[in-house]
Structures are given as structure tokens and as C-alpha cells.
Amino acid sequence: MKNQRNKIISLSFIGFAVLFCSIQSCKKKEAQQARKVSLYTQADAVEPRDTVIIDSRLTFLEATAGTKAPKSILDELFLMDVLYRSTDQRLHQGQILTNKKIENDIRNMFVFMLENDFVIEKAIPIVYYSWDDSLSMDDNNTYSFCYRNVSYSKHARGMAIDINPRFNPLRWKNTDRPNQPEGAVPDTTVNGTLYPGHKVVEEFRRLGFRWGHTFSKYYDDHHFEKR
16 A cells, blocks of 8 residues: 555656646747747847848849840849848848859858848849940949850850949059949948958859959959859
8 A cells, every 4th residue: 555655656746747847848948939039029120021122123034135145045044032231231132143053152142241241232133224234333233144245254144243343343454544334443441342352252262253353454353253
């Protein structure tokens, strides 16, 4: 009889211990959930998810309308949405039309630039500028594909990207020619400007891109290309 009472007491203690652990586990889960809700609330306070500014929302057909590129090149292209912090310090959504071969690299670079608070003023397919890259550069637009002479331009197949051209103008090395875009002067104190050793430059290089700063005739600081 005594053994039976001890067995009942032992079982009751085990049951209480299980119940206590279950309650503690629930409290822990509730606390974790509360922390998650708090984090979401804080994130929304900084940048509400419904206030992303849309800079471009084109279809593939709209983004390639009017191009003289042959179908063989168009078949290589991919249109992706990208997020970035713009010069107004707001979160923007734009688009990059690029080659499928570097699609993941470009996507990863936009994530990297956003995580490192590197400013991109805008990213709009160049069809918006009637396929005029000079107008696009002058507007400080970041873009990849723009069809022209395939023999010299990586942009003609979407294998290059230009980052903030007005912040990072092309500068001639041995001739007294104007910067492109004209009138643009780099200022390394301005967010969105690139220079040797910059973390964005180094990340592009890590991914196998060549930086236009190394070209022989000019410093093409906004330009990154991949063979």
C-alpha cells in the first residue's frame, strides 16, 4: 500500500513537472513572438511597408519596346524588380533589364548596396529615355541593357551596369574633354559616389566584374562589366 502511495506521488510530481515545463515553454514562445511583433513594429515605424515608392513597373514588352536589338539578344534578357535607398532617403522600387547570365549577380548587388546604405538615385529601364543613354546618364539613372554596337559595348547584351552616372562621371585621362555626363564632378563625400577601395567596388570585383575606372583612356567610374 505504501509503495502504491509513493508511486502515485511520484507520478503526480512528474505530471506537475511536465505541466510546469509546458507552461514555461509557452511563456518563452509568447515572449519570442512579442519580440518579433516589436521588431516588426519598429521596422514599420522606420519604413512602413506600404510606403515604398515605385520608380518603374514595366512589363518585359514595355521595357524592350522600340529597341533595335535582334531576337537572339532579347532572348538573353531578364527584367527584375530591385529595391534601393534613394537620395531622398526613402525606399524605392525600380527595375533593371539585364542579361540572364548576370541576373543573380545584379540582384545580389542591389541587396548588398541596400544593406550597406549605399544610395541609388533611380533604376529605370532606358526605354523611358527613348533609348538615349546620354539622357539616362544625365538623369543619374542606373541601368544595364541598352542596345548599340555589340563589338565595343557590354550594355548591348546587358552584360554591364552603370551605377549613378552623374555621381560617378566618365573622366578622360589624357585629353581635355568634358566629363560625361557633362558638368558632372565626383564628390566622394556624397553617398552613391564610388572610389578605389569602396565596399561596393570591391563586392563587384569579388563577383568577377571589371570596373571602368581601370580603362586605359578614361575613368569610367559608374561602369561595371562582366565578360
